[in-house]
Amino acid sequence: MVRFSPLPLFPTLTVLVLLGPLAAGLWGTILPAFGHLPAAGETGPNLEAFHALFDWPGIGPAIRLSLVTGIVAAVLSLAITSLILAGWAGTRGFRLLERLLSPFLSVPHAAAAFGLAFLIAPSGWIARLFSPWLTGWDRPPDLLILNDPWGLSLIAGMVMKEVPFLLLMSIAALGQIDGSRRMALSQSMGYGRISAWMFAIFPAVYARIRLPVLVVLTWSMSVVDVAVILGPSTPPTLSVQIVRWMSDPDIAFRLQAAAAALVQLALVVGAVGLWFLGEKLLARMACARIEAGHRGHNDRTLRAMGFALGTAISLALLIGLLGLVVWSIAGFWTFPDLLPDQFTARSWIRHRAGSLDALGETALIAAIAVAVGMLLTVGCLETEERRNLRLTERGMWLIYLPLIVPQTAFLPGLQTLFLNLGLDMGRAPVVLAHLVFVLPYLRLSLEGPWKAWDTRQATVAAALGASPNCVLWRVRLPMLLAPLLTAIAVGVAVSVGQYLPTLLVGGGRIETLTTEAVALASGGDRRAIGVFGLMQTAAALVPFALALALPALIWRNRKGLLNG
Amino acid sequence: MADGLHLDKVAITHGGTQLITIDTHVTPGEVLTIMGPSGVGKSTLLSAIIGTLADSFDCSGHIILNGRDLTPLPPDERCVGILFQDALLFPHLSVGANLAFGLAPGGARAERRTKIDTALAEVGLEGFADRDPATLSGGQRARVALMRMLLSEPHALLLDEPFSGLDAELRGQVRDLVFEHARARALPVLLVTHDRDDAEAAGGPVINLG
Numbered sequence: 001m002v003r004f005s006p007l008p009l010f011p012t013l014t015v016l017v018l019l020g021p022l023a024a025g026l027w028g029t030i031l032p033a034f035g036h037l038p039a040a041g042e043t044g045p046n047l048e049a050f051h052a053l054f055d056w057p058g059i060g061p062a063i064r065l066s067l068v069t070g071i072v073a074a075v076l077s078l079a080i081t082s083l084i085l086a087g088w089a090g091t092r093g094f095r096l097l098e099r100l101l102s103p104f105l106s107v108p109h110a111a112a113a114f115g116l117a118f119l120i121a122p123s124g125w126i127a128r129l130f131s132p133w134l135t136g137w138d139r140p141p142d143l144l145i146l147n148d149p150w151g152l153s154l155i156a157g158m159v160m161k162e163v164p165f166l167l168l169m170s171i172a173a174l175g176q177i178d179g180s181r182r183m184a185l186s187q188s189m190g191y192g193r194i195s196a197w198m199f200a201i202f203p204a205v206y207a208r209i210r211l212p213v214l215v216v217l218t219w220s221m222s223v224v225d226v227a228v229i230l231g232p233s234t235p236p237t238l239s240v241q242i243v244r245w246m247s248d249p250d251i252a253f254r255l256q257a258a259a260a261a262l263v264q265l266a267l268v269v270g271a272v273g274l275w276f277l278g279e280k281l282l283a284r285m286a287c288a289r290i291e292a293g294h295r296g297h298n299d300r301t302l303r304a305m306g307f308a309l310g311t312a313i314s315l316a317l318l319i320g321l322l323g324l325v326v327w328s329i330a331g332f333w334t335f336p337d338l339l340p341d342q343f344t345a346r347s348w349i350r351h352r353a354g355s356l357d358a359l360g361e362t363a364l365i366a367a368i369a370v371a372v373g374m375l376l377t378v379g380c381l382e383t384e385e386r387r388n389l390r391l392t393e394r395g396m397w398l399i400y401l402p403l404i405v406p407q408t409a410f411l412p413g414l415q416t417l418f419l420n421l422g423l424d425m426g427r428a429p430v431v432l433a434h435l436v437f438v439l440p441y442l443r444l445s446l447e448g449p450w451k452a453w454d455t456r457q458a459t460v461a462a463a464l465g466a467s468p469n470c471v472l473w474r475v476r477l478p479m480l481l482a483p484l485l486t487a488i489a490v491g492v493a494v495s496v497g498q499y500l501p502t503l504l505v506g507g508g509r510i511e512t513l514t515t516e517a518v519a520l521a522s523g524g525d526r527r528a529i530g531v532f533g534l535m536q537t538a539a540a541l542v543p544f545a546l547a548l549a550l551p552a553l554i555w556r557n558r559k560g561l562l563n564g
Numbered sequence: 565m566a567d568g569l570h571l572d573k574v575a576i577t578h579g580g581t582q583l584i585t586i587d588t589h590v591t592p593g594e595v596l597t598i599m600g601p602s603g604v605g606k607s608t609l610l611s612a613i614i615g616t617l618a619d620s621f622d623c624s625g626h627i628i629l630n631g632r633d634l635t636p637l638p639p640d641e642r643c644v645g646i647l648f649q650d651a652l653l654f655p656h657l658s659v660g661a662n663l664a665f666g667l668a669p670g671g672a673r674a675e676r677r678t679k680i681d682t683a684l685a686e687v688g689l690e691g692f693a694d695r696d697p698a699t700l701s702g703g704q705r706a707r708v709a710l711m712r713m714l715l716s717e718p719h720a721l722l723l724d725e726p727f728s729g730l731d732a733e734l735r736g737q738v739r740d741l742v743f744e745h746a747r748a749r750a751l752p753v754l755l756v757t758h759d760r761d762d763a764e765a766a767g768g769p770v771i772n773l774g
Contacts, residue, residue: 091619180616181648183616184616186665188639192638192640199665200654204654207656287661293664293667293668297640
């Protein structure tokens, strides 16, 4: 008897959810970019939107800012990550750094950016620490440190968030390539640690983290929330300008925004091409050095630099979050005092209603998106297992695609499309948009543990008469409880941190902790920023604490499941 | 006593438990075999000698190579070569570039190329310089790994079960080749194995651990 099996649905559905909004969004961007926007009474095709865009005096600087800050941040992040790994991987100091940095991975970008702002602003902690005894300042200096026109603080904020991400991705890759023996072998041939790493290990690690690196590159070029908080404002980066135009009450600006979104996409495609070229060039230079056999013994300074940078990043993240805490409970606080005169719960009380509403909305959206995402992801993994399918490299690209295509290139189009179709923007489309970004991370998080599970357990269960579904529900999923919960926590953190999908697809009417926090950036109410930033951080971190605590509680009498 | 590898009262402990104590001397051209079941810490001893012992281990005593105390030196200044069970050829480099990676620095480009070609010819792999290591057989890979290590001009050679991945016939050939090259260069050799045939072929003293 052939029974109907619902499983083949999952891969199809997943591909639809991943690519549907992407394709629809790009289509919705192309139409208005070429002058077709019935909702505004415009029918194309014409090039007026592009003319208007290039007549805008800020276009040159905006493009330059996006390109330079994005590429510099990506290069710096990869360089710092490599330096830390090259100098320290496998040592005690490295495990310390790893433990310091990994909790920060899930801290939302906006909260981390606010933390950095509180640290480096003219009235921030660093200036207070050295005032007035060293600097002579008795009030905050009139310096443009935040939102500086070159985007330096923007770059710092992006690097700070990207290094932990690339570091953890690289650590996972290191396990697959026998890094420690490669290192021992190269060192026994006389190579210094850093040279050994760069020539013998980095190429293999890089091949495995290439997609995450591309995610970092395109994200840096097009990020909006961090750029609103730390980036320059007149003109801002191209992506921030796109969002400004999209939020303009005059609907005609959507045409210009769409044209700019296509320019943004072209910039990213160009930068990725440039990046590939850089890879080739670097590989050729490395080969030339290997041919010459340079050993690079004197790497003490470089190693120290790697450690210092890693420590600085962890400290900046940690003290930044502490800054959010102090501001949220600060009473009267004058410059250059290191701490406020008194602590008070006033800010928390004042924002209680607003922040609780936003928390509810955030939790609801995350819960639905992650629940649907987990269903699809586990369904896909199980289907692949039963049908003996393997995720090819092309499949991997597909999963990463929503993370690589800049959000500002297709989310505006999604909004415009809803507008043209006369659909109301609300929670459901926002959940769908979140799902596009949650799904890849769920898959990446579950892939390893799922494949590492000993399938002989399934064979044993089947031999005892268990059906495949019974094996899934009663053997595999319970055994994988810890990684399943971790994946859920990752998914929630991703959803909590989403700014642009919530803002654009929600039509500005869906208010989550992240949209509220970023909206506060221009106002400068630091106490409110502290409250919302902390709530946002907690919403992302608490699920991780649960994901650690629950398996330990549930399996407290099952030692075999606790160490895995 | 100055020449050769001298393990002077070397003791390795892990969290207070003693794993290995050894006090011995390997003269140039001699092969000392260390035998014992897996888990007695044979590989740990090798890590201590090349200088990559993990922080959680403590090592006392002195490791002296040709009169030079290696104990305080970082791994890259010890001049001790090692061969593992897997050839560990770098998959991103051609066979020739793998050898170039090993070849001690210095010399003009053409000179370096010649040295690499000679090394390949020495082990019967003429013209293999441009090959992808992944296309080599197990025996060929082992030979390239040996030459890569020897080109870096080590002063001693450690062998961490380097023949166990090979089938019986190949095993004998590769083993003879390694010993022959080590003797020709008068290297003190320390062989770690759990195979009695390896120990016999080595023809040197045997220490049993565990």
